[in-house]
Amino acid sequence: MSIHIGAEPGDIAERVLMPGDPLRAKWIAETYLDDAKCYTQVRGMLGYTGRWQGVEVSVQGSGMGMPSASIYAHELINDYGVKTLIRVGSCGALAEELQLRDVIAASGASTDSNMNRARFDGLIDYAPVADFGLLRTAVEKAEQRGIPMTVGPILAADAFYTDRPDLYDSLADYGVLAVEMESAALYTIAARFKARALTLLTVSDHIKRGEKTTSQEREQTFGQMVEIALDTAIA
Numbered sequence: 001m002s003i004h005i006g007a008e009p010g011d012i013a014e015r016v017l018m019p020g021d022p023l024r025a026k027w028i029a030e031t032y033l034d035d036a037k038c039y040t041q042v043r044g045m046l047g048y049t050g051r052w053q054g055v056e057v058s059v060q061g062s063g064m065g066m067p068s069a070s071i072y073a074h075e076l077i078n079d080y081g082v083k084t085l086i087r088v089g090s091c092g093a094l095a096e097e098l099q100l101r102d103v104i105a106a107s108g109a110s111t112d113s114n115m116n117r118a119r120f121d122g123l124i125d126y127a128p129v130a131d132f133g134l135l136r137t138a139v140e141k142a143e144q145r146g147i148p149m150t151v152g153p154i155l156a157a158d159a160f161y162t163d164r165p166d167l168y169d170s171l172a173d174y175g176v177l178a179v180e181m182e183s184a185a186l187y188t189i190a191a192r193f194k195a196r197a198l199t200l201l202t203v204s205d206h207i208k209r210g211e212k213t214t215s216q217e218r219e220q221t222f223g224q225m226v227e228i229a230l231d232t233a234i235a
Protein backbone atom coordinates (compact mmCIF):
# COMPACT_ATOMS: atom_id res chain seq x y z
CA MET A 1 0.00 0.00 0.00
CA SER A 2 1.10 3.53 -0.67
CA ILE A 3 -0.05 6.31 1.62
CA HIS A 4 -3.13 7.20 -0.43
CA ILE A 5 -3.80 4.07 -2.53
CA GLY A 6 -4.79 0.82 -0.85
CA ALA A 7 -3.45 -1.55 -3.53
CA GLU A 8 -0.88 -4.33 -3.24
CA PRO A 9 2.06 -4.37 -5.68
CA GLY A 10 0.81 -5.86 -8.96
CA ASP A 11 -2.82 -4.80 -8.40
CA ILE A 12 -2.49 -1.78 -10.70
CA ALA A 13 -1.86 -2.04 -14.44
CA GLU A 14 0.98 -0.20 -16.19
CA ARG A 15 -1.68 1.89 -17.98
CA VAL A 16 -4.08 4.02 -15.96
CA LEU A 17 -6.98 6.25 -16.87
CA MET A 18 -7.37 9.09 -14.36
CA PRO A 19 -10.70 10.90 -14.00
CA GLY A 20 -10.96 13.52 -11.27
CA ASP A 21 -14.27 12.08 -10.10
CA PRO A 22 -13.95 8.71 -8.31
CA LEU A 23 -17.50 7.84 -9.32
CA ARG A 24 -16.52 8.38 -12.96
CA ALA A 25 -13.76 5.83 -12.28
CA LYS A 26 -16.41 3.39 -11.03
CA TRP A 27 -18.63 4.09 -14.05
CA ILE A 28 -15.74 3.58 -16.48
CA ALA A 29 -14.70 0.32 -14.80
CA GLU A 30 -18.24 -1.05 -14.72
CA THR A 31 -19.14 0.11 -18.23
CA TYR A 32 -15.98 -0.67 -20.18
CA LEU A 33 -13.64 -3.08 -18.38
CA ASP A 34 -13.94 -6.86 -18.24
CA ASP A 35 -13.54 -8.45 -14.78
CA ALA A 36 -13.02 -5.07 -13.10
CA LYS A 37 -11.96 -5.27 -9.45
CA CYS A 38 -11.78 -2.39 -7.02
CA TYR A 39 -8.25 -2.18 -5.51
CA THR A 40 -8.64 0.92 -3.36
CA GLN A 41 -11.28 2.85 -1.49
CA VAL A 42 -8.87 4.94 0.59
CA ARG A 43 -10.45 8.39 1.13
CA GLY A 44 -13.23 7.29 -1.23
CA MET A 45 -10.84 7.78 -4.16
CA LEU A 46 -11.84 4.62 -6.00
CA GLY A 47 -9.46 2.64 -8.23
CA TYR A 48 -10.17 -0.43 -10.39
CA THR A 49 -8.25 -2.83 -12.59
CA GLY A 50 -9.82 -4.83 -15.40
CA ARG A 51 -9.22 -5.62 -19.06
CA TRP A 52 -9.93 -3.66 -22.22
CA GLN A 53 -9.71 -5.80 -25.36
CA GLY A 54 -7.80 -8.37 -23.31
CA VAL A 55 -5.18 -5.92 -21.97
CA GLU A 56 -4.97 -4.93 -18.28
CA VAL A 57 -5.96 -1.33 -17.66
CA SER A 58 -6.63 0.51 -14.39
CA VAL A 59 -8.77 3.52 -13.70
CA GLN A 60 -7.99 5.68 -10.67
CA GLY A 61 -9.86 8.73 -9.38
CA SER A 62 -7.49 11.65 -8.78
CA GLY A 63 -9.69 14.24 -7.03
CA MET A 64 -10.01 17.89 -7.96
CA GLY A 65 -7.04 20.19 -8.36
CA MET A 66 -3.30 19.84 -8.73
CA PRO A 67 -2.39 19.02 -5.11
CA SER A 68 -4.72 16.02 -5.13
CA ALA A 69 -3.91 14.81 -8.67
CA SER A 70 -0.18 15.14 -7.92
CA ILE A 71 -0.44 12.71 -5.03
CA TYR A 72 -2.10 10.04 -7.18
CA ALA A 73 0.21 10.55 -10.17
CA HIS A 74 3.29 10.41 -7.91
CA GLU A 75 2.21 7.24 -6.09
CA LEU A 76 0.97 5.46 -9.24
CA ILE A 77 4.34 6.00 -10.92
CA ASN A 78 6.71 5.63 -8.00
CA ASP A 79 4.94 3.05 -5.83
CA TYR A 80 3.16 0.97 -8.47
CA GLY A 81 5.34 1.28 -11.59
CA VAL A 82 2.70 2.92 -13.76
CA LYS A 83 4.13 4.01 -17.11
CA THR A 84 1.15 5.56 -18.92
CA LEU A 85 -1.36 7.98 -17.37
CA ILE A 86 -4.29 9.28 -19.39
CA ARG A 87 -6.48 11.82 -17.66
CA VAL A 88 -10.14 11.71 -18.70
CA GLY A 89 -11.64 14.93 -17.38
CA SER A 90 -14.28 17.58 -17.82
CA CYS A 91 -13.48 21.16 -18.76
CA GLY A 92 -14.92 24.60 -19.35
CA ALA A 93 -14.53 25.74 -22.97
CA LEU A 94 -12.87 29.09 -23.63
CA ALA A 95 -12.75 28.86 -27.43
CA GLU A 96 -15.91 30.20 -29.10
CA GLU A 97 -16.15 27.33 -31.60
CA LEU A 98 -16.27 24.54 -29.00
CA GLN A 99 -19.65 23.01 -28.08
CA LEU A 100 -20.81 21.07 -25.00
CA ARG A 101 -19.59 17.43 -25.12
CA ASP A 102 -16.82 18.13 -27.65
CA VAL A 103 -13.63 16.14 -27.00
CA ILE A 104 -10.24 17.85 -26.59
CA ALA A 105 -6.70 16.48 -26.38
CA ALA A 106 -4.50 18.85 -24.39
CA SER A 107 -1.15 19.32 -26.14
CA GLY A 108 0.12 21.57 -23.34
CA ALA A 109 -1.10 23.10 -20.10
CA SER A 110 -0.50 26.68 -18.97
CA THR A 111 -1.19 27.24 -15.30
CA ASP A 112 -1.70 29.84 -12.60
CA SER A 113 -0.52 27.30 -10.01
CA ASN A 114 2.58 28.04 -7.99
CA MET A 115 3.66 24.40 -7.85
CA ASN A 116 6.12 24.60 -10.75
CA ARG A 117 7.35 28.05 -9.76
CA ALA A 118 8.31 26.53 -6.43
CA ARG A 119 9.88 23.53 -8.20
CA PHE A 120 12.11 25.80 -10.34
CA ASP A 121 12.82 28.36 -7.65
CA GLY A 122 10.74 31.04 -9.45
CA LEU A 123 13.38 31.26 -12.19
CA ILE A 124 11.84 29.17 -14.97
CA ASP A 125 8.31 29.10 -16.43
CA TYR A 126 8.34 25.37 -17.18
CA ALA A 127 6.02 24.40 -20.08
CA PRO A 128 4.15 21.17 -19.23
CA VAL A 129 3.33 19.22 -22.39
CA ALA A 130 1.66 15.95 -23.31
CA ASP A 131 3.68 12.92 -24.31
CA PHE A 132 3.93 13.25 -28.09
CA GLY A 133 3.58 9.53 -28.80
CA LEU A 134 0.40 9.27 -26.73
CA LEU A 135 -1.01 12.41 -28.31
CA ARG A 136 -0.33 11.10 -31.81
CA THR A 137 -1.91 7.74 -30.96
CA ALA A 138 -4.99 9.43 -29.48
CA VAL A 139 -5.44 11.44 -32.68
CA GLU A 140 -5.23 8.23 -34.73
CA LYS A 141 -7.67 6.38 -32.46
CA ALA A 142 -10.18 9.25 -32.55
CA GLU A 143 -9.98 9.28 -36.35
CA GLN A 144 -10.46 5.50 -36.51
CA ARG A 145 -13.62 5.80 -34.39
CA GLY A 146 -14.85 8.80 -36.36
CA ILE A 147 -14.88 10.99 -33.25
CA PRO A 148 -14.00 14.64 -33.90
CA MET A 149 -11.30 15.73 -31.44
CA THR A 150 -9.73 19.18 -31.12
CA VAL A 151 -6.04 19.25 -30.19
CA GLY A 152 -4.50 22.27 -28.52
CA PRO A 153 -3.38 24.03 -25.34
CA ILE A 154 -5.45 24.34 -22.18
CA LEU A 155 -5.25 26.13 -18.83
CA ALA A 156 -4.88 24.12 -15.62
CA ALA A 157 -6.27 26.50 -12.99
CA ASP A 158 -6.07 26.37 -9.22
CA ALA A 159 -9.56 27.79 -8.77
CA PHE A 160 -12.81 26.57 -10.30
CA TYR A 161 -14.52 29.90 -9.61
CA THR A 162 -12.49 32.86 -10.88
CA ASP A 163 -12.63 36.59 -10.10
CA ARG A 164 -10.68 37.26 -13.30
CA PRO A 165 -12.79 36.20 -16.29
CA ASP A 166 -10.87 38.83 -18.29
CA LEU A 167 -7.80 36.56 -18.08
CA TYR A 168 -9.83 33.74 -19.62
CA ASP A 169 -10.67 36.08 -22.52
CA SER A 170 -6.97 36.84 -23.00
CA LEU A 171 -6.08 33.16 -22.91
CA ALA A 172 -8.71 32.45 -25.57
CA ASP A 173 -7.09 35.19 -27.69
CA TYR A 174 -3.83 33.23 -27.39
CA GLY A 175 -5.44 29.98 -28.57
CA VAL A 176 -6.10 28.32 -25.21
CA LEU A 177 -9.07 26.02 -25.75
CA ALA A 178 -10.41 25.28 -22.29
CA VAL A 179 -9.85 25.32 -18.54
CA GLU A 180 -9.55 22.39 -16.12
CA MET A 181 -7.60 21.85 -12.90
CA GLU A 182 -4.99 19.08 -13.07
CA SER A 183 -3.00 18.72 -16.29
CA ALA A 184 -0.02 21.00 -15.65
CA ALA A 185 0.84 18.94 -12.57
CA LEU A 186 0.16 15.63 -14.30
CA TYR A 187 2.41 16.47 -17.26
CA THR A 188 5.16 17.76 -14.99
CA ILE A 189 5.18 14.74 -12.68
CA ALA A 190 5.11 12.30 -15.59
CA ALA A 191 8.09 14.08 -17.16
CA ARG A 192 9.97 14.14 -13.85
CA PHE A 193 9.60 10.39 -13.30
CA LYS A 194 9.96 9.27 -16.95
CA ALA A 195 6.34 8.21 -17.44
CA ARG A 196 3.99 9.22 -20.26
CA ALA A 197 0.93 11.39 -19.74
CA LEU A 198 -1.91 12.77 -21.83
CA THR A 199 -5.09 14.62 -20.94
CA LEU A 200 -8.33 14.09 -22.82
CA LEU A 201 -11.23 16.33 -21.86
CA THR A 202 -14.92 16.60 -22.61
CA VAL A 203 -16.49 20.05 -22.62
CA SER A 204 -18.88 20.12 -19.64
CA ASP A 205 -19.39 23.92 -19.60
CA HIS A 206 -18.97 26.81 -21.98
CA ILE A 207 -17.48 29.62 -19.91
CA LYS A 208 -18.47 32.50 -22.22
CA ARG A 209 -21.94 31.25 -23.10
CA GLY A 210 -22.76 29.98 -19.58
CA GLU A 211 -23.86 26.56 -20.90
CA LYS A 212 -23.55 23.57 -18.51
CA THR A 213 -24.01 19.81 -18.35
CA THR A 214 -25.42 18.17 -15.19
CA SER A 215 -23.30 16.53 -12.48
CA GLN A 216 -24.78 13.15 -13.50
CA GLU A 217 -23.60 13.69 -17.08
CA ARG A 218 -20.13 14.57 -15.76
CA GLU A 219 -20.05 11.27 -13.85
CA GLN A 220 -21.66 8.88 -16.30
CA THR A 221 -21.36 10.07 -19.87
CA PHE A 222 -18.40 11.28 -21.88
CA GLY A 223 -18.02 7.77 -23.33
CA GLN A 224 -16.37 8.89 -26.57
CA MET A 225 -13.44 10.35 -24.62
CA VAL A 226 -13.15 7.15 -22.58
CA GLU A 227 -13.10 4.97 -25.68
CA ILE A 228 -10.30 7.05 -27.24
CA ALA A 229 -8.38 6.90 -23.94
CA LEU A 230 -8.73 3.11 -23.62
CA ASP A 231 -7.71 2.50 -27.24
CA THR A 232 -4.71 4.80 -26.75
CA ALA A 233 -3.69 3.19 -23.45
CA ILE A 234 -3.36 -0.27 -24.95
CA ALA A 235 -1.86 0.72 -28.33
Ligand SMILES: O=P(O)(O)O[C@H]1O[C@H](CO)[C@@H](O)[C@H]1O
Nearest residue numbers: 019020021064089090180181
Ligand atom coordinates in the same frame (compact mmCIF):
# COMPACT_ATOMS: atom_id res chain seq x y z
O1 LIG B 1 -14.15 16.18 -14.20
P1 LIG B 1 -12.77 16.22 -13.59
O2 LIG B 1 -11.90 15.16 -14.11
O3 LIG B 1 -12.83 16.23 -12.07
O4 LIG B 1 -12.12 17.60 -14.06
C1 LIG B 1 -12.65 18.90 -13.87
O5 LIG B 1 -13.77 18.94 -13.00
C2 LIG B 1 -13.38 19.40 -11.69
C3 LIG B 1 -14.12 20.68 -11.40
O6 LIG B 1 -15.49 20.51 -11.49
C4 LIG B 1 -11.88 19.60 -11.75
O7 LIG B 1 -11.25 18.44 -11.27
C5 LIG B 1 -11.65 19.83 -13.23
O8 LIG B 1 -10.35 19.60 -13.71
Ligand SMILES: O=c1cc[nH]c(=O)[nH]1
Nearest residue numbers: 090091092179180181
Ligand atom coordinates in the same frame (compact mmCIF):
# COMPACT_ATOMS: atom_id res chain seq x y z
O1 LIG C 1 -12.18 23.05 -14.16
C1 LIG C 1 -13.25 23.13 -14.76
C2 LIG C 1 -13.97 21.99 -15.18
C3 LIG C 1 -15.15 22.15 -15.83
N1 LIG C 1 -15.61 23.40 -16.03
C4 LIG C 1 -14.93 24.48 -15.63
O2 LIG C 1 -15.38 25.60 -15.83
N2 LIG C 1 -13.76 24.33 -15.01
